[in-house]
Ligand SMILES: Nc1ncnc2c1ncn2[C@@H]1O[C@H](COP(=O)(O)OP(=O)(O)O)[C@@H](O)[C@H]1O
């Protein structure tokens with residue numbers, strides 16, 4: 099049996115219990131629930147939910163929103179009852195610290211993979227997420243990968259021996275080097291956050307070139323989908339700005355390559371608060387922010403994860 103965290107409003111609408119009664123019962127512990135950040139959820143038992151896949155948040159542009167995306171989408175998937183593993187593949191280790199993981203030893207990071215060919219034992223976080231953390235030590239992996247080019251496939255091989263997880267989300271670094279290749283090529287496909295700016299749009303060209311190369315290499319050993327980029331996610335969008343809207347219009351041209359998510363709005367305050375309190379955006383943000391992450395998760399599950407399912411059953 100799995101359990102999922104349901105927002106009280108949703109649970110109330112479904113069961114007909116008045117929301118105020120439900121909230122009172124939750125806070126008194128009369129029905130199973132859990133508080134995450136500012137919000138209560140009802141804990142509901144469910145069957146195994148449908149969906150799986152390994153995805154890498156990928157772009158060499160820094161500050162595009164990779165780490166935020168992995169944290170928020172990963173958390174949302176875990177709340178839906180999926181077993182989720184997050185992998186921090188960035189020596190900057192933002193994901194690790196944003197999830198509140200401290201004192202990371204080198205052997206807990208992907209360096210362990212290079213030594214042993216196995217994933218390191220994962221950390222289990224309070225909200226049920228599993229994490230392969232990172233630290234600055236991980237920067238050393240780059241030289242090792244350069245010396246042994248075939249080791250770029252080690253993460254792909256190791257993850258395919260881990261049936262324990264429904265979803266694996268890998269947070270890549272702002273580079274197109276060997277570690278970025280290891281992170282990208284471990285996945286079934288890339289999720290590409292695109293900052294809604296000219297700089298963001300320009301980065302897409304480089305991402306597509308890199309993705310085509312990864313795909314070519316992988317197609318020698320595996321069946322890979324036509325496009326290795328599986329989902330574009332416009333980020334830091336300000337709807338009042340003409341420039342941001344023009345970027346969105348131009349991004350629409352890439353729809354033939356992969357579905358484009360509804361944009362994630364520029365919310366500096368809540369994002370700062372989320373990092374400071376080691377919580378996901380939906381745990382600190384207002385209703386709008388939470389609905390945005392819900393919508394993203396829904397779009398991801400229907401547009402991307404279901405594609406992965408179809409690809410798996412294809413002969
Ligand atoms: N939608 C957003 N609105 C405002 N700030 C954001 C948003 N998304 C991310 N940020 C902030 O921008 C910075 C870069 O985001 P991050 O997720 O670290 O990108 P990357 O991992 O691609 O470098 C972080 O400080 C983060 O908190």
Ligand SMILES: [Mg+2]
Nearest residue numbers: 164165188192
């Ligand atoms: Mg990052």
